[in-house]
Amino acid sequence: MSDFISRAFTGRRRVPEDLAARLPPGQYYEQGFPVLTAGPTPDVETSDWSFRIDGMVAQEAELSWKEFNLLESEEIPCDIHCVTKWSKLGTSFRGVSVDTLLELAEPMGAYAMVHSYGGYTTNLSIEDLTDGKAWVVTQHEGEPLPREHGGPARLLVPHLYFWKSAKWVMGMRVMDHDEPGFWEANGYHNRGDPWKEERYWSD
Amino acid sequence: MERLTAVVQRAPGRWMLAEVTHITQETPQVKSFRMRVPMWMPHLPGQHYDVRLTAPDGYQAQRSYSIASSPLDEGEIELTIDRLADGEVSPYFHDVVREGDQVEVRGPFTSYFVWRGEQPVLLIGGGSGVVPLMAMLRHRRLTMPELPMRLVYSVRTGEDVIYADELGDDALLTFTREPPQGWSGHTGRIDRSLIEAAGIDPGSAIAFACGSNGFVESASRLMLDAGTDAGRIRTERFGPTG
Numbered sequence: 001m002s003d004f005i006s007r008a009f010t011g012r013r014r015v016p017e018d019l020a021a022r023l024p025p026g027q028y029y030e031q032g033f034p035v036l037t038a039g040p041t042p043d044v045e046t047s048d049w050s051f052r053i054d055g056m057v058a059q060e061a062e063l064s065w066k067e068f069n070l071l072e073s074e075e076i077p078c079d080i081h082c083v084t085k086w087s088k089l090g091t092s093f094r095g096v097s098v099d100t101l102l103e104l105a106e107p108m109g110a111y112a113m114v115h116s117y118g119g120y121t122t123n124l125s126i127e128d129l130t131d132g133k134a135w136v137v138t139q140h141e142g143e144p145l146p147r148e149h150g151g152p153a154r155l156l157v158p159h160l161y162f163w164k165s166a167k168w169v170m171g172m173r174v175m176d177h178d179e180p181g182f183w184e185a186n187g188y189h190n191r192g193d194p195w196k197e198e199r200y201w202s203d
Numbered sequence: 204m205e206r207l208t209a210v211v212q213r214a215p216g217r218w219m220l221a222e223v224t225h226i227t228q229e230t231p232q233v234k235s236f237r238m239r240v241p242m243w244m245p246h247l248p249g250q251h252y253d254v255r256l257t258a259p260d261g262y263q264a265q266r267s268y269s270i271a272s273s274p275l276d277e278g279e280i281e282l283t284i285d286r287l288a289d290g291e292v293s294p295y296f297h298d299v300v301r302e303g304d305q306v307e308v309r310g311p312f313t314s315y316f317v318w319r320g321e322q323p324v325l326l327i328g329g330g331s332g333v334v335p336l337m338a339m340l341r342h343r344r345l346t347m348p349e350l351p352m353r354l355v356y357s358v359r360t361g362e363d364v365i366y367a368d369e370l371g372d373d374a375l376l377t378f379t380r381e382p383p384q385g386w387s388g389h390t391g392r393i394d395r396s397l398i399e400a401a402g403i404d405p406g407s408a409i410a411f412a413c414g415s416n417g418f419v420e421s422a423s424r425l426m427l428d429a430g431t432d433a434g435r436i437r438t439e440r441f442g443p444t445g
Contacts, residue, residue, distance in 0.1 A: 004220060004307055006256040008299050011264055012291040026255070026265040028291065035416040036440050038315055040423035040433050085265050119434070148416065187313035199253075200312055202216030 019089050022079050024194035030086035033140075035148045038182065042118035042168050046152050051101070051136065052171035055113075058106035062171075065152065069138075071096045076135055078158035080165070081194040093145075093156050095137030098129045109176040114155055117168040122181035123190070124157065124164060126174070133159055136169060161192035161199070217242065218255060221308045223300055224279070229365045233331060234297055235271060235283040240308065245274035247317035248338035249411065249439075252280060252310030256295060266292040269335035269413075269439075270311060271366075273342040280310075283365060285331040316411065316439045318342070323351035325403040327393065327422040329414025330358060333365055335439060336413055340373060353401040357393050357418065361386070375401055393418075398425050405429035413439040 013020075015029035023029060046065040054060045063071075073096050081087045107126055114122050128134065134157045138145055145151035150167025157164045163183045184190050189198040197203060221238035228234055248270075255265045272281035286297040300306065318324065318339040326336040333356055343352045354374040358364050361383030364376065377389035377397055389397050398405065410431055412422035419438045426436050 004257055004305070005259050006295070006306070007304060009256045009258050009295055011256070011258045011262045012294075013262065014291070026263065028264060034441075037438065039438055040427060040436055041420060084267055148420075183313075183315070186315040200216050 015089075022089050023087055024081055025197045026199075027081055027085055027087040027194065030088055033088060033091075033149065034082070034084075034086060036082065036084060037148075037167065038120065039118060041148055042116075043147070044117045044152055044168055049152050050170065051153070053101060053105040053107075053174065054171070055173035056107065056109035056176055057174050058108060059104075061101070061104040063101075063104075068096065068136075068153070071100055073138075074135075076137065076156060076158075078156070080158055080162050083161040083163055083188060083192065083194075083199050087194075092141055093135065093137035094139035094142075095135040095153070095156060097132060098134040098136065098155075099132065101136060102126075102130065105174070107174040109174045111175045111178045112172045113175060113179060113181060114166045114172045115170050116166045117170050120166055120168070120182050122155075122164050122166050123179055123184055124160075125178070125191075128157060128160060128164075128191070129172075133157065159193070161188075161194050163188060164192055216309055216312075218307050218309045220305045221280075223302055223304045223306060226300070226302055229283065229367075230363050232286045232363075233283060233365050234286070235281050236296065236300065236306075237272070237279055237281045238306065238308065239279055243278045243280070244311070245277075246270050246280070246311035246338075247314060247319065248273065248342045249317035249335045250311035250313060250338075251335070252282060252308050253312065254282070254292065255307040255309075256292060257307070264291050267312070269338070271334050271337045271341075273338060273345050275342065275345050280308075283331065283334045283337070316413070316437050318409075318411065320347070320350075321409045323403045323408050324353070325398070325401055325405070325408045325410045325426070326352065326354040327398075327410060327412040327414075327426075328354060328356045329393075329418035329422075330363070331365065332412075332414030332418065332439070332441065334413075336411060337366055337369075339411065341369075344373075351403060353403050355393060355397055355401050357414070393422060393425065395425060395429070398429055405431045408435065410436045411439075412436065414441065416440045 049065045052062040077092045079089045137156045155166045221240045225237040268282040271283045328336045360381040
């Protein structure tokens with residue numbers, strides 16, 4: 001299809017030359033941090049917050065905000081890619097590796113459904129959540145994560161489209177089978193690799 | 204073999220060449236583009252299409268735009284596009300595209316911010332956030348004109364009203380900066396009294412709010428306070444769609 005040329009289109013590349021290779025196909029360079037949320041923004045106090053891992057695990061684990069913050073955290077420099085076409089390059093978050101969290105529960109299934117306050121869900125394979133590829137983060141660029149971006153805590157899975165990085169995260173259920181989460185049931189791709197441009201069901 | 208009927212491909216997601224058949228200047232910054240879509244399939248009001256532009260050197264830019272038309276407009280879609288000054292795709296549509304041009308599109312996509320006939324319905328739009336809501340309003344007018352649906356529409360000035368000629372009793376406007384001369388209706392940001400004036404019972408309503416993040420936050424806050432269940436408030440927030 002792509003021998004088609006849009007008449008008189010030359011493009012206005014806004015991405016600096018040295019960053020161009022970090023932009024997946026169909027994405028554009030965005031310096032802001034747009035907010036996209038399905039439904040109202042939940043209000044979650046850290047005093048009420050907890051993170052729970054259950055389902056097919058050797059032992060269920062539940063951490064309060066205080067307990068969570070005692071875990072070893074790390075700074076995560078990363079690029080993020082939203083399926084609505086913007087990418088934010090060279091940003092950073094701080095949080096706890098999902099590897100550390102899953103060690104507490106010992107998953108026995110190969111899939112997980114991540115749950116959020118407000119009812120949002122997203123599905124990921126354990127493979128996409130482990131080996132230093134996913135975190136539960138509480139800070140963005142040195143500041144507490146703003147509520148509109150998922151504060152107090154959100155999942156961060158930068159190698160997949162950003163809808164997988166669930167805001168207001170409250171836990172994950174380990175499963176022996178895969179199931180679609182919220183956007184995965186509403187038209188977006190089940191896995192969402194931005195480098196393969198897996199945006200929609202049919203991609 | 205030649206006697207077999209050709210199977211029409213109806214896969215959403217394949218790029219195809221649409222032809223722009225009609226362009227409407229809605230406001231100084233907003234135009235609507237009616238297009239004939241070869242592999243058209245009916246959309247749900249609220250869904251979007253992706254568009255893709257390709258430069259001679261292979262460089263491409265993609266954006267998503269909401270459909271403004273009813274799915275009863277068979278074979279066609281209308282995309283309404285706000286011109287963002289520092290954008291890349293919307294200025295191309297505004298400054299270059301003319302009737303008869305071809306544009307690469309694919310869709311329709313996603314099924315969360317969609318109206319499937321639930322009622323009563325309150326639509327709350329800010330600026331060009333009215334676009335997907337217009338698909339719902341138009342579809343209801345064509346299919347179920349008696350169904351209770353009202354649009355609350357917030358715009359800055361009199362000249363910023365998109366679809367101005369089409370808005371009737373089912374739309375309630377408020378002007379946040381400069382109302383048109385002689386305007387005796389609502390002014391200022393959306394508030395509780397405006398939501399009440401819409402006459403849709405918030406306790407049983409399904410609400411669709413679309414606009415900037417700040418606008419959608421206040422719209423959903425107003426609906427929650429009025430008694431609408433969070434699960435019946437569907438939102439769509441603009442990212443930048445330049």
